[in-house]
Amino acid sequence: MAKKKAKNKKTTKKSRKFSLKLNRQQKVVLGSFLMLFGLALIVAFISFLFNWQADQSILNEFSNRELEARNWLSKFGASISDFFIYKGFGLASFSIAFLILLSGIYLFFGFNSANLRKFWFWGILVMIWLSIFFGFFSGKYALLGGRIGFETNDFIQDYLGFFGTVLLMLFLFIAYLAIRMKVTPEMVGGYFRSGKKELQDAMKEHQSQVAETDEEKDWKETVAKPVVEDKEEEKAPNIDLSEDKPIEKKVSEPSPQMEINPAPEEDVAMEVEAAPEEEEEDNLSTKLVKDFGEFDPTLELKNYKFPTIELLKDYGGTITIDQEELEENKNRIVETLKNYKIEIAQIKATVGPTVTLYEIVPEAGIRISKIKNLEDDIALSLSALGIRIIAPIPGRGTIGIEVPNKNASIVSMRSVIASAKFQNAEMELPLALGKTISNETFVVDLAKMPHMLMAGATGQGKSVGLNAILTSLLYSKHPAEVKFVLVDPKKVELTLFNKIERHYLAKLPDTEDAIITDNTKVINTLNSLCIEMDDRYELLKNAMCRNIKEYNAKFKARKLNPNDGHKFLPYIVLVVDEFADLIMTAGKEVETPIARLAQLARAIGIHLIIATQRPSVNVITGIIKANFPARVAFRVTSKIDSRTILDNQGADQLIGRGDMLFTQGNELKRLQCAFVDTPEVDKITEFIGSQKAYPDAHQLPAYESEESGTGVDIDVSERDKLFREAAEVIVTAQQGSASLLQRKLKLGYNRAGRIIDQLEAAGIVGPFEGSKARQVLITDLAALDQLLNEPDN
Numbered sequence: 001m002a003k004k005k006a007k008n009k010k011t012t013k014k015s016r017k018f019s020l021k022l023n024r025q026q027k028v029v030l031g032s033f034l035m036l037f038g039l040a041l042i043v044a045f046i047s048f049l050f051n052w053q054a055d056q057s058i059l060n061e062f063s064n065r066e067l068e069a070r071n072w073l074s075k076f077g078a079s080i081s082d083f084f085i086y087k088g089f090g091l092a093s094f095s096i097a098f099l100i101l102l103s104g105i106y107l108f109f110g111f112n113s114a115n116l117r118k119f120w121f122w123g124i125l126v127m128i129w130l131s132i133f134f135g136f137f138s139g140k141y142a143l144l145g146g147r148i149g150f151e152t153n154d155f156i157q158d159y160l161g162f163f164g165t166v167l168l169m170l171f172l173f174i175a176y177l178a179i180r181m182k183v184t185p186e187m188v189g190g191y192f193r194s195g196k197k198e199l200q201d202a203m204k205e206h207q208s209q210v211a212e213t214d215e216e217k218d219w220k221e222t223v224a225k226p227v228v229e230d231k232e233e234e235k236a237p238n239i240d241l242s243e244d245k246p247i248e249k250k251v252s253e254p255s256p257q258m259e260i261n262p263a264p265e266e267d268v269a270m271e272v273e274a275a276p277e278e279e280e281e282d283n284l285s286t287k288l289v290k291d292f293g294e295f296d297p298t299l300e301l302k303n304y305k306f307p308t309i310e311l312l313k314d315y316g317g318t319i320t321i322d323q324e325e326l327e328e329n330k331n332r333i334v335e336t337l338k339n340y341k342i343e344i345a346q347i348k349a350t351v352g353p354t355v356t357l358y359e360i361v362p363e364a365g366i367r368i369s370k371i372k373n374l375e376d377d378i379a380l381s382l383s384a385l386g387i388r389i390i391a392p393i394p395g396r397g398t399i400g401i402e403v404p405n406k407n408a409s410i411v412s413m414r415s416v417i418a419s420a421k422f423q424n425a426e427m428e429l430p431l432a433l434g435k436t437i438s439n440e441t442f443v444v445d446l447a448k449m450p451h452m453l454m455a456g457a458t459g460q461g462k463s464v465g466l467n468a469i470l471t472s473l474l475y476s477k478h479p480a481e482v483k484f485v486l487v488d489p490k491k492v493e494l495t496l497f498n499k500i501e502r503h504y505l506a507k508l509p510d511t512e513d514a515i516i517t518d519n520t521k522v523i524n525t526l527n528s529l530c531i532e533m534d535d536r537y538e539l540l541k542n543a544m545c546r547n548i549k550e551y552n553a554k555f556k557a558r559k560l561n562p563n564d565g566h567k568f569l570p571y572i573v574l575v576v577d578e579f580a581d582l583i584m585t586a587g588k589e590v591e592t593p594i595a596r597l598a599q600l601a602r603a604i605g606i607h608l609i610i611a612t613q614r615p616s617v618n619v620i621t622g623i624i625k626a627n628f629p630a631r632v633a634f635r636v637t638s639k640i641d642s643r644t645i646l647d648n649q650g651a652d653q654l655i656g657r658g659d660m661l662f663t664q665g666n667e668l669k670r671l672q673c674a675f676v677d678t679p680e681v682d683k684i685t686e687f688i689g690s691q692k693a694y695p696d697a698h699q700l701p702a703y704e705s706e707e708s709g710t711g712v713d714i715d716v717s718e719r720d721k722l723f724r725e726a727a728e729v730i731v732t733a734q735q736g737s738a739s740l741l742q743r744k745l746k747l748g749y750n751r752a753g754r755i756i757d758q759l760e761a762a763g764i765v766g767p768f769e770g771s772k773a774r775q776v777l778i779t780d781l782a783a784l785d786q787l788l789n790e791p792d793n
């Protein structure tokens with residue numbers, strides 16, 4: 001291990017040594033220098049073509065200031081041109097000047113230097129080729145091929161003769177066209193048949209074929225969104241309960257909504273690539289989009305039908321207003337407060353699905369904290385559970401007292417899915433969580449959260465909450481756009497989603513069930529997601545995008561070539577039910593990848609939803625909490641639990657059955673979670689599952705844990721390619737250690753370890769003995785040969 005670290009250090013040191021990292025200022029300085037130097041070379045070279053004979057004499061007398069050179073860049077110009085053109089590569093030396101100029105432009109404007117390396121590589125090759133080619137004519141015109149061109153040409157001719165040299169040059173030219181320009185005979189044929197346009201089309205066609213993922217090529221059709229009834233939002237009735245007035249029903253003014261103005265997205269400075277090649281690609285993408293339309297990720301399942309709203313049950317959740325109850329509660333509140341000498345100027349009630357909010361405006365001069373302290377007394381006088389006092393209600397200037405209704409009404413999933421708010425939500429991952437206290441549908445964007453922590457004692461609505469979240473996504477996102485990774489240690493809660501495995505689920509390669517119930521598999525999956533995250537970051541970096549949204553938009557606009565590994569990236573939502581159970585059994589092994597994902601995954605579209613029954617500090621550790629700004633709390637059993645999950649009390653005073661508090665880092669919102677029952681989820685998954693699906697669940701990258709492969713019954717066919725060589729090394733040295741293999745066969749630690757396990761399985765080395773090397777069970781190579789030649793070895 002120590003060795004491995006040392007080795008790693010060595011390599012990082014090495015790579016550090018060779019990577020030339022310049023800051024922006026240094027790039028500008030170096031870039032401007034190279035640009036001007038490149039220009040100077042071009043000027044000097046051009047001038048050299050006319051004055052080289054006249055300037056011959058001064059080359060040997062560089063220090064003589066009496067002599068004047070005719071070159072526009074004087075002696076320097078004459079000398080450097082002589083060096084490059086006459087003594088070097090002839091006319092092809094212009095290539096060097098242009099490459100230096102181009103490098104300057106790239107550095108100065110901060111373009112992606114990956115292209116630059118390509119330009120230099122091909123530029124130098126072309127220069128050499130041209131120089132040798134011009135070498136044919138150097139006899140007459142000395143400047144054409146330069147000395148190198150002439151001599152090299154001469155050298156090749158000595159061995160291949162004139163004709164052979166011409167053929168060699170021709171071959172190199174064809175190779176250049178094929179590799180660099182991607183020209184094929186068919187394209188040339190096409191060009192002669194119908195002109196240049198045809199050639200371009202053929203090239204584009206070739207590229208677009210790769211982009212297209214389905215055999216069905218109808219690009220025009222789009223997937224129909226679910227048709228749902230668009231119900232008018234039912235507003236919570238507001239009732240003014242001012243002391244002297246009788247209760248009258250009043251149409252509530254729409255309660256002030258917090259307008260979340262998304263921060264104006266920073267203007268992305270569009271980098272205009274100076275390189276002609278990139279321009280060509282840009283034109284190509286515009287042309288491709290013109291010809292085929294934007295890339296449509298849903299095409300592979302273009303006939304996919306979203307689940308219909310009829311699959312959800314209507315619980316008839318209209319709010320019934322019990323006037324008597326309202327009047328009674330009002331009187332009790334007023335009386336209780338009067339007992340403590342708190343006079344009220346005004347009182348108003350807003351009836352929600354499960355709780356009614358009484359908003360009071362106390363007489364001037366009353367301290368708010370005094371009312372807040374009376375929470376328990378008011379609860380006692382109302383003899384009701386779940387009283388919460390919000391003093392003051394942010395942005396309203398009133399004090400709120402939430403009192404549960406005697407008859408709570410169910411907020412059906414159907415009503416929130418059908419609401420205009422959800423249907424028209426322009427969100428990446430809209431979640432219809434339920435309804436607020438003023439009976440408005442509450443929709444949030446998971447992509448903005450970007451991760452969610454959910455806690456609640458058993459039986460308070462967590463599983464229903466998770467189902468509501470998943471249902472929201474099923475109703476709004478096509479299978480190509482979102483994938484779920486479901487972890488369900490309880491083994492029963494999420495099993496229904498098995499039916500949509502090939503539509504919506506993601507899993508590790510070579511695993512049977514997509515829904516993960518086994519804790520050891522969770523660790524592999526989490527690590528695999530970390531690999532996926534790193535891969536996605538690499539793709540984003542290469543595409544010069546800051547987040548998945550930009551990346552996918554660019555991909556859809558066909559600006560990213562699938563040949564370079566680019567692909568449409570679906571969002572991945574990881575749902576973990578019973579997180580406490582996981583942390584208790586796997587601890588750090590789970591916490592580390594979760595924390596890593598939570599910290600970094602937001603930009604690349606991996607979002608985590610973690611639910612737990614036990615929101616204690618050893619389950620929701622500091623590092624996890626810090627990275628989950630969005631929290632959902634159902635009823636918990638103690639104030640401490642409430643503080644752990646929300647950093648605030650209140651969750652202990654909820655009434656259960658989907659009554660919940662939601663926060664995204666600022667104020668707490670009391671919501672009634674939408675209710676979706678198991679039969680409904682069953683119907684939805686059945687509806688989706690019975691449609692045409694992808695051949696398999698979405699594949700996550702393979703992850704092999706360091707310990708994997710320690711099982712001794714390793715399959716013979718799965719042996720490493722170097723197995724035999726390794727066995728010989730071990731038997732010859734009579735020392736069974738992985739580090740020996742690492743050194744002799746130049747392997748990484750993991751691979752060497754795996755081979756040792758395979759050797760153990762084959763009976764060549766003994767079992768692991770702590771710090772000692774393993775015992776070698778085969779004495780010499782002959783015995784090894786015999787063993788390995790046995791039929792089952």
Ligand SMILES: Nc1ncnc2c1ncn2[C@@H]1O[C@H](COP(=O)(O)OP(=O)(O)OP(=O)(O)O)[C@@H](O)[C@H]1O
Nearest residue numbers: 457458459460461462463464465657658673674675
């Ligand atoms: N939003 C809701 N509206 C109405 N009733 C609800 C709601 N959520 C939950 N319930 C009721 O509470 C019961 C328990 O809910 P749920 O199974 O989600 O609890 P849980 O927190 O997941 O419990 P556990 O942790 O034991 O699995 C449900 O069967 C349902 O009757």
